Amino acid sequence: MATGFTLVLGFLGAASAFFAILLRLTQHPKEPQVIAKTIPFISPLFGFVHGMQNFLVSLRDRYNLPIYTMRMPGQRVYVVNSLSLIPQVQKQIKTIAFAPIEVQAADAVMGVGPAGNAVIGSERMFEHDSYLSTFVPSTQPALSPGPGLDSLNGAAIRQIYNAMKTVAESGPTTIELFAWVRHEFFMATTEAIYGPKNPFRDPKLEQAWYDFEPSIIVHMLKAWPSLLARKGLHAREQLLIPAFERYFAENGHLQGSVLVQCRYKHNTGHGLRGRDLAATEVGQMVASLANSIPAVFWLVYHIFSDPAVLSGCREEAEQLVQADGDVDLAKVKTACPVLLSTWQETLRYIHIGIAARVVMEDVILDNQYLLKKGATVMYVAPVQHTDPSLWAPTVGIFNHRRFLRTPGAKRAHNPAAFRAFGGGSVLCPGRHFVTTEAMSFATLMLLRFDVKPAARGGKWVNPRKSVPMTTLVPTPKDAVQVRITPKENQEYHARFSASKKGFDLVAEDITAGNSAV
Numbered sequence: 001m002a003t004g005f006t007l008v009l010g011f012l013g014a015a016s017a018f019f020a021i022l023l024r025l026t027q028h029p030k031e032p033q034v035i036a037k038t039i040p041f042i043s044p045l046f047g048f049v050h051g052m053q054n055f056l057v058s059l060r061d062r063y064n065l066p067i068y069t070m071r072m073p074g075q076r077v078y079v080v081n082s083l084s085l086i087p088q089v090q091k092q093i094k095t096i097a098f099a100p101i102e103v104q105a106a107d108a109v110m111g112v113g114p115a116g117n118a119v120i121g122s123e124r125m126f127e128h129d130s131y132l133s134t135f136v137p138s139t140q141p142a143l144s145p146g147p148g149l150d151s152l153n154g155a156a157i158r159q160i161y162n163a164m165k166t167v168a169e170s171g172p173t174t175i176e177l178f179a180w181v182r183h184e185f186f187m188a189t190t191e192a193i194y195g196p197k198n199p200f201r202d203p204k205l206e207q208a209w210y211d212f213e214p215s216i217i218v219h220m221l222k223a224w225p226s227l228l229a230r231k232g233l234h235a236r237e238q239l240l241i242p243a244f245e246r247y248f249a250e251n252g253h254l255q256g257s258v259l260v261q262c263r264y265k266h267n268t269g270h271g272l273r274g275r276d277l278a279a280t281e282v283g284q285m286v287a288s289l290a291n292s293i294p295a296v297f298w299l300v301y302h303i304f305s306d307p308a309v310l311s312g313c314r315e316e317a318e319q320l321v322q323a324d325g326d327v328d329l330a331k332v333k334t335a336c337p338v339l340l341s342t343w344q345e346t347l348r349y350i351h352i353g354i355a356a357r358v359v360m361e362d363v364i365l366d367n368q369y370l371l372k373k374g375a376t377v378m379y380v381a382p383v384q385h386t387d388p389s390l391w392a393p394t395v396g397i398f399n400h401r402r403f404l405r406t407p408g409a410k411r412a413h414n415p416a417a418f419r420a421f422g423g424g425s426v427l428c429p430g431r432h433f434v435t436t437e438a439m440s441f442a443t444l445m446l447l448r449f450d451v452k453p454a455a456r457g458g459k460w461v462n463p464r465k466s467v468p469m470t471t472l473v474p475t476p477k478d479a480v481q482v483r484i485t486p487k488e489n490q491e492y493h494a495r496f497s498a499s500k501k502g503f504d505l506v507a508e509d510i511t512a513g514n515s516a517v
C-alpha cells in the first residue's frame with residue numbers, strides 16, 4: 001500500500017516537473033504572465049470546472065494583473081482584466097476575432113448545413129461585404145432607435161398588456177415566478193418578431209425551445225449531442241427548424257416584424273435557402289431570448305423583493321397613468337430613471353458573461369504583450385462589474401440608484417465599465433429593444449399586481465443561481481413561489497407611441513449621442 005502511494009506521488013511529481021519544463025519551453029517571455037500554474041496545464045482546469053467566473057474574479061484579486069495567460073492542455077487563454085486594455089482588443093477585429101466563434105455557432109448550435117456554412121464561414125468572412133460583416137448592420141432598421149424598433153416594441157408591449165390583463169381578471173393566484181416570466185416574455189418577444197404566423201403559438205414548439213436551450217453548450221463543444229443532448233437535438237431537428245421552414249415557405253415573415261424581414265433579406269441576399277435559412281433563426285432565438293428572459297426575471301425579483309426598490313419604481317410607474325387611464329409606455333425611456341437604473345444595476349449585479357475571441361495571427365497588444373495565433377482571448381464581465389476601483393467600495397451591494405445621474409454632475413462611474421451589452425465591434429444590437437421591453441414588463445406588473453412570497457407570512461429568499469456556460473445571465477436554481485394579487489385601482493389601457501429615442505446604456509450610446517435620457 002505504502003509502495004503504491006509512493007509510486008503515485010512519484011508519478012505526480014514527475015508529471016508536474018515535466019509540465020513545468022514544457023511550460024517554460026513553450027511560453028514566450030513577451031506573452032502575458034502565466035498564472036494558475038501550481039500544476040501546470042491542470043490547475044486552471046480545476047478552477048474552470050468549479051465555477052469559471054468566480055475563479056477568474058479570484059485570480060484578479062490575487063494577482064492584480066492587467067492581462068495574464070492560463071495554459072491548459074492544447075489551449076492558451078489570455079484573460080484581459082484591465083478596462084483600458086479592452087478597447088485595444090476590441091479594435092483588432094480581424095486579428096482578435098469574434099467571427100470564428102460565430103461560424104462555429106452556426107454549424108454546431110444552429111445546425112446550419114454545408115451550403116449555408118460555406119457562406120457564413122467563407123474565407124471572405126472579414127471582408128466588409130461578407131455575410132458576417134453585414135449581419136448586424138442589416139438589422140439596424142429594426143433594432144436602432146426609429147420606427148422599426150418602435151413597432152417591434154409596440155407589438156411586444158401589446159402582448160404583455162393583454163397577457164397581464166387576462167391574469168388579473170382571473171383574480172389572485174400563486175405562480176412560480178421564473179416559469180411565469182419566462183412564458184410571458186417568450187410569447188411577447190416571439191409574437192413581436194414573428195407576427196400572426198408566430199410558430200410558437202403552438203405550445204409544443206415553446207416546449208421544444210425549452211428542451212433545446214439547455215443543450216446549447218453540448219452542441220457548441222460538439223460533445224456528442226446525439227448521445228448527450230438527444231432531447232435538445234430532437235427538438236432542433238424535428239420541431240424548431242421544420243417550423244421555421246414552414247414559416248418562411250408560407251411567407252409568414254411578410255406579416256412579421258421589420259426585424260425578421262431584415263434577417264430574411266440578409267440571408268437570402270447571401271444565398272441562404274430552405275433549411276439553412278430556417279436554422280439561422282435558431283441562432284436569432286438564442287440571441288433574443290437566452291439572456292433576456294433571466295434578466296427580466298431578476299429585474300422583477302429585485303423590484304418586488306425589496307420595499308425601497310418597489311416604492312421607487314412603482315412611484316414612477318404610477319406617474320405614467322393619465323387621468324383617463326392612458327399609459328404610454330414609450331415614456332419609460334424618459335420618465336423612469338429609477339427603473340432604468342434598477343435595470344442596469346440588475347445587469348451589473350447578475351451578469352456572468354465571458355466574451356471570447358480567437359487570435360488569428362501573432363499580434364502585439366498595447367505595444368508590449370505578445371498574443372499567439374490560435375489562443376483564446378477572454379474578457380469577463382464579472383471581473384469589471386465587481387471591481388471597487390471602477391464602482392466604489394459598495395460594488396458588492398445591489399444599489400438600484402447606482403446609475404442615476406444628477407443633472408449637470410459628472411458621472412459617478414466610467415460608462416465603459418458597464419459591460420452587460422459588450423462593446424466595440426461586438427456590441428449587442430438588441431439592447432434598446434430588450435431594455436424597453438423589460439422596463440415595460442416591469443411597469444405593467446407594478447401597475448397591475450402586488451407580488452408576495454406564497455408561503456403565509458413568508459419572506460423573500462434569494463434563489464440560488466444556476467450558471468449555464470452559454471448564457472450571460474444566470475437562471476434561478478430554486479423555485480420562487482409567489483402570490484400575485486391584482487391591484488384594485490383604476491382601469492388603464494397601455495399603448496406605445498412612436499418616439500425614435502433610445503437609451504444611454506453603454507459608452508457607445510453616450511458617444512453617439514442618440515439617447516433620450
Ligand code: HEM
Binds near residue numbers: 295353355422425431
Ligand atoms: C438582457 C438581454 C441581453 C443581454 C444581456 C445581451 C448581451 C449581449 C452581449 C454581452 C453581446 C456581446 C457578446 C460578445 O462580446 O461576445 C451581445 C451580442 C449580441 N446580441 Fe445581445 N444581449 C441581450 C439581448 C439581445 C436581444 C434582445 C437581441 C436581438 C433582438 C440580441 C442580439 C445580439 C446579437 C445579434 C449579438 C451579436 C452581435 C455581433 O455579432 O456583433 N441581444 N449581446
